Every structure is written in structure tokens, then in C-alpha cells.
Amino acid sequence: MANPSKAKGTAFESALVAYLRDHHNPDARRNVQMGRLDIGDIDGYYLHALEAKAEKEITLSSYIAQANREAIHAGQPFGCAVVKRRMKGAADAYVVRDLATDVRLMNRLKAMEDALMSKSFDLWYDIDEELREAA
Incomplete structure (x- = not known):
């Protein structure tokens, strides 16, 4: 992958899916991006549209707005952002919602x-x- 930031995001999404499959839902999977009608990065987190974020600069307000918008598109009652902690694995990520x-x-x-x-x-x-x- 030519874009290192995109590669980090993809790796984080894959790690989240693996964690969810082991501890929550064996059918968890990454979603195909759908532009303005995006339904979240990961499907299979019960009742949620999940937006994964692995960025150096954290902007919670935009993450939550995006997760809530994508929950509507996905037909889920709740949206949340899962934010990667630096130097930590998926289990140590933060789940954030308003x-x-x-x-x-x-x-x-x-x-x-x-x-x-x-x-x-x-x-x-x-x-x-x-x-x-x-x-």
C-alpha cells in the first residue's frame, strides 16, 4: 500500500475484526467503503456502526458525528468510534460515543x-x- 496512513488504518481495522471475532462475534468483518452513505468500518459489533480511528491527532467530535451518521445509514441504533491507543493493541482501544x-x-x-x-x-x-x- 502506497499510503502509510491508510496502511495503519487498515491494519487497525483488521486487528479490531480479529479481536471482535475472538471475543464477541465470529462473523465480524470489515465493510466496503460506500462514500457519503458509508455504514461504518466494521460490521458485527452488536447494535453498533463502528468507526475505527488510528490517527496521530484525535478529534473526538468529528469521530462521533461520523459514527452517528453512519449508524443511521447502517440501520443500527448506536454509533461509536473505536480509537487506537498509541503503542497498544486492539483490546486497549477506546470506545467513544456521545x-x-x-x-x-x-x-x-x-x-x-x-x-x-x-x-x-x-x-x-x-x-x-x-x-x-x-x-
């Missing part, structure tokens, strides 16, 4: 947990225990 998006996500999570808890407390408890241990 507070409004995060509140919508937390409200959804709470509603789903409340629904599961009221339907089957034992199942909710088992899942809660398993995921607490994984953290």
Missing part, C-alpha cells in the same frame, strides 16, 4: 435486564454471574 447515545444504550440494557429478570430471575442471575466473572 452521552445521548450512551444513555439510550443504557436505557435499552436496563429495560432488557428488567424484562429478563421479571420473566426468569434464575436465568438473569446465571447470566449476571457469568458476565461479572468475565470482567
Whole structure:
């Protein structure tokens, strides 16, 4: 690849896909770029359009605006930017979204947990225990 910045971005996207495949969704994949109707860099991060950023100068506001716009194009309820930390791997990247998006996500999570808890407390408890241990 002639452009070193593009090569770094591609390498970061590939590392994110590998991480997501190992720890979240085995079907995660890089998306084909679609210009102004772009749907995010990576598909397979549950409920999210994911915008990957591996840049020397970090501009969170533009990343979030782009991720939110691409979530709409992708038909996903949430957008987020995953920002590479210098000298660190994919697992140490930052996941960034605006507070409004995060509140919508937390409200959804709470509603789903409340629904599961009221339907089957034992199942909710088992899942809660398993995921607490994984953290």
C-alpha cells in the first residue's frame, strides 16, 4: 500500500475484526467503503456502526458525528468510534460515543435486564454471574 496512513488504518481495522471475532462475534468483518452513505468500518459489533480511528491527532467530535451518521445509514441504533491507543493493541482501544447515545444504550440494557429478570430471575442471575466473572 502506497499510503502509510491508510496502511495503519487498515491494519487497525483488521486487528479490531480479529479481536471482535475472538471475543464477541465470529462473523465480524470489515465493510466496503460506500462514500457519503458509508455504514461504518466494521460490521458485527452488536447494535453498533463502528468507526475505527488510528490517527496521530484525535478529534473526538468529528469521530462521533461520523459514527452517528453512519449508524443511521447502517440501520443500527448506536454509533461509536473505536480509537487506537498509541503503542497498544486492539483490546486497549477506546470506545467513544456521545452521552445521548450512551444513555439510550443504557436505557435499552436496563429495560432488557428488567424484562429478563421479571420473566426468569434464575436465568438473569446465571447470566449476571457469568458476565461479572468475565470482567
